[in-house]
Amino acid sequence: MINMFTKLENIQNVTESENKVVQYILTHPDSVMTMSIKELSEACYVSTSAIYRLCDKLDVDGYNDFKIRLSHSLTEYTKRKGNIDYNFPFKENQTQYQVLSSLKENYEQTLLSTFDLFETDEIRKVVSRMQKSKNITVYTSANNIFFAQSFKMQMQEIGVRVEVPVDEYEQRLLATTSGPDDLAIIISYEGRLINIDLISNLLKINNTAVLLISSSDYQIKNIIPNYRIFMPSYEHKYVKLANFSTRLSLLYILDGLYSCYFETDYKNNLEKRIKYAQLSGASKNE
Structure with a gap:
């Protein structure tokens, strides 16, 4: 709850x-x-x-x-x-122990806050849509590409194809060719994705279902997303040491989606993951 x-x-x-x-x-x-x-x-x-x-x-x-x-x-x-300062979790002249302890507390509270924002019924609907979707495409900015690609790899290891377009042209192209049987996952903490307005408009024209993963303060101009998963909105958009909290929150969300999807057909997905891992590992050794 x-x-x-x-x-x-x-x-x-x-x-x-x-x-x-x-x-x-x-x-x-x-x-x-x-x-x-x-x-x-x-x-x-x-x-x-x-x-x-x-x-x-x-x-x-x-x-x-x-x-x-x-x-x-x-x-x-x-x-x-x-007393957690999510933008400046450690201060000048702190010891290494203090720095590491501050980060640990930041991470613990980030996970707790992200968990609090999960709506299990919404997660169930997203996973169900993922299962029915012909194509799943993740649109995000450079800061989050690594996490999106990690999610892509996990899903491919159980036989689900996920696209993560990197450059602006590829993002526009995939949005243009999307359809009502597809799912678009837009990751944008506060709208830093350069193409977001154009992409969202193309997705709307093509009747593509959209999952928005963002802070609760952010709204896409062109569309109302079909599904939403929130990241805690504690970090300032620019004035901070790094995206410590946002990165961990996003990793937890994407791992959560993968895990909940995996759970829907646990035995079969486990067999596929082991099989694909063994085959890909064998080909590397040849």
């Missing part, structure tokens, strides 16, 4: 009144646990109906159910909201 605080952090299409409630809860998580809906509405200067509307958007059955889910999520949220 997705962490309720993570849901609040990433909720979209809320009114100004609803956003006041969201921000109050995120800022005062412990206090909200003992508040009635009337007390919360007075603290946020909003009507109780705004809180009920927010509960509906969070897919919970009323305010009491909302507080129960908040309570279950509080320990994990408090741990994750520690």
Whole structure:
């Protein structure tokens, strides 16, 4: 079950009144646990109906159910909201031990946050679409090409062909020739893929299903994706030491898709992977 605080952090299409409630809860998580809906509405200067509307958007059955889910999520949220600076996880003049410890904590919290953002029903739908798709193509920028190619290799090792076009022309060409039986996976944390507007428009024209893997803050201009998987949006787009958190989050997501796909026909996929590995290894030794 997705962490309720993570849901609040990433909720979209809320009114100004609803956003006041969201921000109050995120800022005062412990206090909200003992508040009635009337007390919360007075603290946020909003009507109780705004809180009920927010509960509906969070897919919970009323305010009491909302507080129960908040309570279950509080320990994990408090741990994750520690003093981690995702943009600058280590500082000047730290020891090597301190640097490595800071990175470890960054990675641990990144994995936890990414896991919190997984919607298992959405993952199930994506995997089902992957199984039905004639072609799967991953569109991404240079920073993420390695991870996309690793995903491509994993899928090919169980007999599933995945394309990862690298240069702009190839990306445009594959988007142009895509169709309604295909699946396009667009990876873009905040829209750094150069061709993204053109590619997304071509995919829309060709009725190609789209899975968008991005931060929750990012929206593609031309289309509403058929599926979405979120990366935690803690890193600044430019002002940071490196993409420590984003890279690990993306690796976890792609490995998760591969693993969930693998699980749908575990025995057969395992046999194929071992067979293909043995054959490719034998050809290398010849």
